[in-house]
Amino acid sequence: xxxxxxxxxxxxxxxxxxxxxxxxxxxxxxxxxxxxxxxxxxxxxxxxxxxxxxxxxxxxxxxxxxxxxxxxxxxxxxxxxxxxxxxxxxxxxxxxxxxxxxxxxxxxxx
Amino acid sequence: xxxxxxxxxxxxxxxxxxxxxxxxxxxxxxxxxxxxxxxxxxxxxxxxxxxxxxxxxxxxxxxxxxxxxxxxxxxxxxxxxxxxxxxxxxxxxxxxxxxxxxxxxxxxxxxxx
Numbered sequence: 001x002x003x004x005x006x007x008x009x010x011x012x013x014x015x016x017x018x019x020x021x022x023x024x025x026x027x028x029x030x031x032x033x034x035x036x037x038x039x040x041x042x043x044x045x046x047x048x049x050x051x052x053x054x055x056x057x058x059x060x061x062x063x064x065x066x067x068x069x070x071x072x073x074x075x076x077x078x079x080x081x082x083x084x085x086x087x088x089x090x091x092x093x094x095x096x097x098x099x100x101x102x103x104x105x106x107x108x109x110x
Numbered sequence: 111x112x113x114x115x116x117x118x119x120x121x122x123x124x125x126x127x128x129x130x131x132x133x134x135x136x137x138x139x140x141x142x143x144x145x146x147x148x149x150x151x152x153x154x155x156x157x158x159x160x161x162x163x164x165x166x167x168x169x170x171x172x173x174x175x176x177x178x179x180x181x182x183x184x185x186x187x188x189x190x191x192x193x194x195x196x197x198x199x200x201x202x203x204x205x206x207x208x209x210x211x212x213x214x215x216x217x218x219x220x221x222x223x
Contacts, residue, residue, distance in 0.1 A: 034211065038153070041147070041149075041199050041217065041219075042216055042217070043114075043201050043214035043215050043216045043217050044153060044201070044212075046211045046212070046213070049211060087153075097143055097155050097158045097166060097212075098155070098212060099155060100145075100152050100153040100154070100155075101152065102152050103152070
């Protein structure tokens with residue numbers, strides 16, 4: 001089952017940074033934090049993942065607290081196309097599958 | 111970027127009929143998955159498949175469901191006798207080593223009438 005807690009919905013103004021929080025207080029030492037998003041009913045799209053260090057790629061930044069019990073996904077300049085449901089998932093890199101929670105529905109407002 | 115391909119994009123069937131959903135995972139991937147999403151609900155894990163056998167399955171994946179990798183490229187999900195509650199979007203996913211991110215297909219919308 002999902003081991004993360006996310007707010008059900010958030011709004012963000014277009015062009016501003018979107019900061020999506022996630023709590024994973026029971027995360028284990030070998031579990032990574034993954035972020036995916038789903039636009040309408042399309043297949044989930046990978047965004048970023050990390051273990052304990054902050055990560056950045058062309059899509060987003062991931063900030064993981066020092067105790068690893070929470071993280072924040074940052075979309076630096078949100079666009080209308082970033083409107084989607086964002087899922088925070090913890091997963092050990094041992095071949096087991098992802099459990100999706102209910103995610104955060106992000107609406108980017110013009 | 112390589113893609114997971116699913117066919118058909120939409121399938122309509124009568125209750126009690128058998129359906130086969132097809133997926134072509136990314137060519138060098140070894141781990142394969144099926145998920146489903148009932149309208150308005152979360153994405154649910156069904157089954158994972160590695161080395162020609164099921165490695166993990168959920169409670170949803172009962173005797174009515176089966177998976178197969180009939181050749182070197184396709185990965186199929188069969189529902190033997192469909193029920194109304196099987197209506198959902200079905201997603202196939204794959205990954206290379208099991209230690210990497212999952213790549214998802216665009217899904218097959220199954221409608222059982």
